[in-house]
Amino acid sequence: MEILLKYYGLDWLAMILSVVAMVLLGNKVKWGFTFFMCANITWILLGILLLNSYTIVIGNMIFLATNTRGFIKWNKPV
Numbered sequence: 885m886e887i888l889l890k891y892y893g894l895d896w897l898a899m900i901l902s903v904v905a906m907v908l909l910g911n912k913v914k915w916g917f918t919f920f921m922c923a924n925i926t927w928i929l930l931g932i933l934l935l936n937s938y939t940i941v942i943g944n945m946i947f948l949a950t951n952t953r954g955f956i957k958w959n960k961p962v
Contacts, residue, residue, distance in 0.1 A: 894926055898930065921952060931944065
């Protein structure tokens with residue numbers, strides 16, 4: 885059981901937020917971007933504080949920027 889909570893459940897939270905975001909975006913719900921942004925922030929915190937992984941931090945910073953852009957551009961005409 886302790887292996888499941890090795891990172892205080894934050895990894896599980898980030899994964900659940902990501903799955904919910906994919907489902908919402910798959911159903912064309914704009915708030916999926918918000919869930920993805922929350923997941924990205926959680927992964928960034930994990931990467932900095934617990935995992936010491938620059939790859940996770942940099943990757944999720946890029947994903948965070950992409951999700952923010954998607955949220956902003958959602959209703960703008962092409």
